[in-house]
Amino acid sequence: xxxxxxETNDFIPKQYKKDPVTIRMGLEKIEKIDRMAAEFNISRNExxxxxxxxxxxxxxxxxxx
Numbered sequence: 001x002x003x004x005x006x007e008t009n010d011f012i013p014k015q016y017k018k019d020p021v022t023i024r025m026g027l028e029k030i031e032k033i034d035r036m037a038a039e040f041n042i043s044r045n046e047x048x049x050x051x052x053x054x055x056x057x058x059x060x061x062x063x064x065x
Contacts, residue, residue, distance in 0.1 A: 023048075 030044070037047040 033044055033047060037044045040047065
């Protein structure tokens with residue numbers, strides 16, 4: 001069972017391909033993401049990409065143009 005809890009059950013990590021992009025973030029955040037990715041047996045990149053997709057899908061419509 002995962003040690004991580006999500007507020008909603010509609011986020012399901014999975015594998016898929018995307019174009020490469022570089023981002024910078026703090027070490028603590030990277031370590032937490034790495035632990036979560038390992039828990040789901042997917043790469044850091046796959047998890048971050050899916051988090052971004054999820055966040056964009058669930059943003060209020062006020063941000064859409």
